[in-house]
Amino acid sequence: MLMTVQDFETAARMRIDPVHADFIAGGAGDEITVRANEEAFRRLRLLPRVLRGSAERALDISVLGSRARTPVLLSPTAFHKLVDEEGEAATARAAAAAGAIMIVSMASTVAVEDIAAAAREAGEHGDPPPLWFQLYIQPDLGFTEALVRRATDAGCAALVVTVDSPVRGAHERDLRNGFLDLPPGLRCEHMVDPREGGRVHPIAMSPVISWEHIDWLRGTTSLPILLKGALHPEDARLAVRHGVDGLLLSNHGGRQLDTVPATVELLPEIAAAVAGRIPIVLDGGVRRGTDVVKALALGACAVGIGRPVMWALAAGGEKGVRRLLELFREELDHALALCGASGVRGLPPDLVRAPAWGPASAHTEREGGA
Numbered sequence: 001m002l003m004t005v006q007d008f009e010t011a012a013r014m015r016i017d018p019v020h021a022d023f024i025a026g027g028a029g030d031e032i033t034v035r036a037n038e039e040a041f042r043r044l045r046l047l048p049r050v051l052r053g054s055a056e057r058a059l060d061i062s063v064l065g066s067r068a069r070t071p072v073l074l075s076p077t078a079f080h081k082l083v084d085e086e087g088e089a090a091t092a093r094a095a096a097a098a099g100a101i102m103i104v105s106m107a108s109t110v111a112v113e114d115i116a117a118a119a120r121e122a123g124e125h126g127d128p129p130p131l132w133f134q135l136y137i138q139p140d141l142g143f144t145e146a147l148v149r150r151a152t153d154a155g156c157a158a159l160v161v162t163v164d165s166p167v168r169g170a171h172e173r174d175l176r177n178g179f180l181d182l183p184p185g186l187r188c189e190h191m192v193d194p195r196e197g198g199r200v201h202p203i204a205m206s207p208v209i210s211w212e213h214i215d216w217l218r219g220t221t222s223l224p225i226l227l228k229g230a231l232h233p234e235d236a237r238l239a240v241r242h243g244v245d246g247l248l249l250s251n252h253g254g255r256q257l258d259t260v261p262a263t264v265e266l267l268p269e270i271a272a273a274v275a276g277r278i279p280i281v282l283d284g285g286v287r288r289g290t291d292v293v294k295a296l297a298l299g300a301c302a303v304g305i306g307r308p309v310m311w312a313l314a315a316g317g318e319k320g321v322r323r324l325l326e327l328f329r330e331e332l333d334h335a336l337a338l339c340g341a342s343g344v345r346g347l348p349p350d351l352v353r354a355p356a357w358g359p360a361s362a363h364t365e366r367e368g369g370a
């Protein structure tokens with residue numbers, strides 16, 4: 001029975017190529033940050049209030065003009081067709097049915113127009129939440145601008161600009177496995193260049209992308225812009241000054257610079273830096289309803305999940321992702337009830353206790369390890 005994210009991972013591993021499972025699970029370098037994200041959530045403790053609950057909990061959110069029935073977003077993940085033949089279309093149907101915002105990866109194997117059509121078909125409770133679109137700004141600004149127009153025309157309601165990738169992270173599992181490109185028959189649909197007879201460009205990760213590019217993007221679109229991957233509080237303040245509308249506080253699931261802190265450890269500092277001026281979504285290591293409560297209480301308005309979606313899609317296609325999102329909903333609602341909360345909004349930081357951040361190994365060994 002699929003009851004936890006771990007169950008989905010186990011089921012997925014029985015169905016997919018181990019090389020692809022490594023691509024999903026893996027991270028950069030020694031994968032210290034991959035583990036740190038989950039460990040940090042495990043170390044935080046919830047301190048519930050009593051005699052103040054309500055019969056039902058409100059789980060809906062509204063962020064940057066997008067309404068959703070759950071604060072759990074689908075973070076952008078590449079290459080869904082590696083694990084399911086319908087790829088991102090299946091994921092989008094599940095997200096729409098759950099009323100969850102899906103952030104479409106620029107590196108998706110289904111085109112954003114087709115993903116949007118799939119989501120529209122599946123909205124069970126009226127209009128599903130809009131899609132958001134993740135972008136790596138390409139040094140070829142003409143190409144980038146055309147892609148932004150394409151995502152906008154497809155109905156995407158926000159742009160999530162990934163800024164933690166001046167170069168690609170060193171994924172040693174992929175290097176050892178020789179997994180360096182998509183298998184024949186699959187391609188990144190958004191990298192097809194209509195100007196060049198349909199040539200498929202590689203995604204450029206460029207260290208010359210700068211705040212000037214964010215200013216340029218700000219001038220070319222009226223969609224809300226979120227920065228994904230700014231971790232330093234000074235960069236969070238700069239983002240506000242550059243007219244960015246929101247932050248996706250993310251360390252790319254430990255796939256870029258290894259040994260950066262867990263995102264939930266950084267959250268209080270980042271929340272203090274932006275001081276409520278722009279919303280913060282957090283991803284990295286969110287695996288349980290209690291993790292969602294912790295992130296929201298510490299200042300996020302929503303959370304994203306990456307690997308869990310890939311495992312669920314691999315384990316059971318659209319149905320698998322639906323079940324996963326249901327599970328997060330049930331766990332979140334249950335945890336809120338136990339915390340004496342009436343919903344996901346306005347959760348106070350004193351719901352969370354952080355034991356002194358001692359050596360991570362001491363905590364994890366006692367709890368059965370990562």
Ligand SMILES: Cc1cc2nc3c(=O)[nH]c(=O)nc-3n(C[C@H](O)[C@H](O)[C@H](O)COP(=O)(O)O)c2cc1C
Pocket residue numbers: 023024025037075076077078105106107134162228250251252253254255283284285286304305306307308310
């Ligand atoms: C298989 C995989 C592919 C990913 N692809 C992208 C991507 O195309 N763009 C991006 O900004 N982040 C990408 N990410 C990072 C996720 O958006 C997210 O930050 C991370 O997975 C969150 O951590 P979690 O996996 O612990 O939930 C990817 C992550 C994984 C695991």
Ligand SMILES: CC(C)CC(=O)C(=O)O
Pocket residue numbers: 078107203252255
């Ligand atoms: C194809 C890559 C650009 C996707 C990515 O960001 C990742 O694998 O973490």
